[in-house]
């Protein structure tokens with residue numbers, strides 16, 4: 001018996017070695033598949049559990065298991081699992097009393113990156129209430145839009161964002177919205193202080209009955225994404241999705257003993273779901289940072305013994321751009337999880353900061369398909385793997401960039417892209433990989449659904465992203481379709497920028513797009529505009545308009561004045577040629593302007609300025 005068993009084990013080992021020589025990634029592949037299967041089994045168990053087992057229950061179990069373990073470190077203070085639990089009880093009780101919250105009521109959080117986000121989110125979860133995570137950079141019209149599409153009747157605001165909320169207060173009051181600010185007192189009529197009420201509230205646990213109806217398909221969060229048109233959209237994040245994203249750390253081999261550094265905003269899925277929620281799933285310690293700082297990054301990591309870091313493409317480049325130091329490799333960081341890193345930055349990062357496993361992943365907040373880079377292939381966002389593809393069917397289809405639509409054959413079906421060819425990623429919508437859509441926006445939800453893809457009557461989620469699979473099955477991200485581009489890790493919706501530009505006194509029409517600049521990830525904002533009759537381009541007024549209403553990353557740094565804008569047959573503005581022509585004054589004959597953030601105005605874009613930008617003397 002034992003002999004047989006040993007022989008069998010030997011055979012298995014031999015087979016493994018054989019396959020490993022056939023594909024150098026076979027070992028990684030097996031480890032990843034095994035981990036994924038284990039996580040799949042766990043998710044199925046949670047789905048079937050009665051009552052439903054949510055990430056909050058996972059947190060409460062962690063509190064029971066290791067109450068004294070540090071959950072959160074923020075600006076010199078430690079908060080244990082037990083302390084965070086008690087603090088969230090106080091928040092829940094204060095909100096129950098002050099805002100009369102009931103199970104299912106949505107509450108919007110307009111908060112900086114601080115521990116309050118965690119306490120309030122857990123407090124709301126204890127009441128069975130979803131949280132809408134507002135981006136703290138948005139203002140005025142965008143802020144009102146984001147707030148109203150999630151259907152919240154309550155908004156909670158950080159003291160440093162008081163001005164922004166005062167600006168929209170008249171509208172909020174008209175709609176009968178309760179506004180709470182996290183300070184001890186507030187003299188503004190229509191804004192109530194909350195901190196004093198939280199500190200007076202009891203820290204006793206709340207009854208589970210308060211969230212008796214929450215199940216895996218209930219909405220847990222709203223996370224905003226700027227899609228292909230106009231204002232941000234509120235992606236509905238169900239508990240199922242929270243679990244799936246929370247498993248990413250586990251899938252990357254992170255353990256409870258790791259220490260996770262969150263320096264990304266908590267209003268994005270990266271920081272909130274993968275970082276914070278994933279940390280709860282692991283029962284680990286989080287070092288929370290108010291704002292990303294390249295200069296403090298490694299000192300923070302050394303000081304707190306950080307072992308796992310998170311990045312978006314840009315932040316890796318910022319780290320590589322800091323002055324070299326002797327202790328660059330002295331730290332305990334072993335894994336970096338993120339997305340959008342450029343191949344050259346990736347290589348530089350590894351040679352500069354040592355042997356860190358980069359786990360590049362591809363996923364959209366609302367999407368139903370994702371990839372993780374689980375081998376060590378530089379540049380790839382993941383691998384096509386038959387187990388993954390079996391459970392979550394997806395494909396790449398041929399896409400017409402100019403028409404911005406999938407190419408279809410004579411029967412009206414889409415055409416799969418060949419190996420090595422760039423195509424649009426679509427994920428089949430099934431019960432296992434659902435697409436829930438956007439809150440209060442049926443039209444946008446419908447736009448992301450693609451029918452008759454491979455068979456008549458089938459239904460896919462259109463990611464709006466162009467990817468490529470190579471001959472070794474690696475997956476590469478290529479670009480985002482259409483009107484959204486990425487700059488500094490943020491999506492910029494061009495029509496939103498155009499709306500702001502056309503309210504400047506001199507501008508008639510605006511066509512906004514992103515252009516590539518050497519040495520930078522993503523695309524920087526540029527606009528081709530036409531002027532109102534008899535008007536000149538007003539540098540100062542346009543600067544004022546742009547800086548008052550747009551976050552820094554969305555402002556068009558280049559403006560091109562055109563006599564008229566080129567349109568498609570269906571009256572869509574043509575962008576492709578403009579994008580290609582870029583902002584080089586030697587090639588573009590139209591007048592060009594540059595947003596000079598030091599002079600605080602637009603200035604004519606001279607050859608000299610162009611050269612300074614290309615040589616990175618001018619920081620963008």
Ligand SMILES: *[C@@H]1O[C@H](CO)[C@@H](O)[C@H](O)[C@H]1NC(C)=O
Nearest residue numbers: 073259302303304305306332
């Ligand atoms: C980091 O690790 C070192 C050595 O293991 C230990 O002495 C130190 O106390 C740790 N620092 C923190 C903040 O935990």
Ligand SMILES: CC(=O)N[C@H]1CO[C@H](CO)[C@@H](O)[C@@H]1O
Nearest residue numbers: 357358373374375376377378
């Ligand atoms: C596809 C993939 O996994 N890519 C990365 C995964 O992680 C390794 C380890 O750091 C990287 O080197 C790969 O480039």
